[in-house]
Amino acid sequence: MTTVENHQKIIIITAPSGAGKTSITTYLLEQLPNLAFSISAATRSPRGTEKNGVEYYFMSVEEFQEKIRKEDFLEWEMVYEGKYYGTLKSEISRIWAQGKTPILDIDVKGAIHVQQMYPGKTLSIFIEPPSVEELERRLASRGTETKESLAARVNKASYEISFKHHFNHTVVNDDLTQARTKTLSIINSFLDS
Template sequence: MSRVADDPFPDRRHARLTVLSGPTAVGKGTIMAEMRRRAPDVWISVSATTRPPRAGEVDGVHYYFLTAERFTELAETGRMLEWAVVHGRHRYGTLREPVERELAAGRPVFLELDLQGARQVREAMPDAQFVFLAPPSWEELVRRLTHRGTEGPEERERRLATARRELAAVDEFDHVVVNDDVARATDEVLALMGVTEAVD
């Protein structure tokens, strides 16, 4: 354990929302999991969805499970920071109220989103900081996607085409972190968030 200060957030008056985005297979979920392990005091947003819970999923922990009607109501009244339809079926999004509540309490807030979601949050909360997680190279991104083995050739090509568009949006972001090493990249994201304590 490395301890720089008793309070991991020395200036709680300036708690800030940090949005992490980047192309498919770059490791956004891996960085988020490492942050959850090493910096448990950072508040990591839980998405809302209209899909039904799967076995073992807990409302408010894995997702906020909402009816389609409730989701529509929240979206239409501005209580979603961002949302999208995924795979043409269910909707996913970020509730505004929990994010604002945690920021008001002085906790750094972390969102892991795709490019579309990050753009919506920039419209809703322009004072947030936006971090682009980049691969070390295009070849490495292709290797990671291929080695996952979770997509067939057609789906893999579709995701790579999307990744090219996402990489072209890098200039929209405030910071770029290269995910060549998970621990180092997580250190960099935590430093950008002003977190001065992490558990190894």
């Protein structure tokens, strides 16, 4: 496998909120130094210790909409009312220029869109919760949701799960260690092809 072939690939990890995609993505980045995290743009405020340019590129709704007009995004979505998330084209170019493979931790609709833009160059993995009830329990245990926002996330998750057949692989995260190992194996096969 040459770096040139490899560096034109894209790995997509997608899942409903609370299914474990961020935990799995963090593990993959630790195991595979040839991957680089694609930092998404977001209009929400930083949480906890999040920093601009590390977890997300935080921007105002106006800045985000200007980038939409300029067609700066590979994909973007208003994930929740007034909350935009997207992948900047410049972010993918930045990672490819480093000779690495971008790993995108993105929304289901965005993942489908990126696959359509790069047919044959993407590997998409849907992380599925063991059940919607377990997903609701995980989200509630974070303590960051109101009753209304929890209900919205659970409804959205049910809808997103209905799209799992659009992706190359589905990994059920009922045991995080097994889900990480299975996802790592799938990615290694893709990078070696």
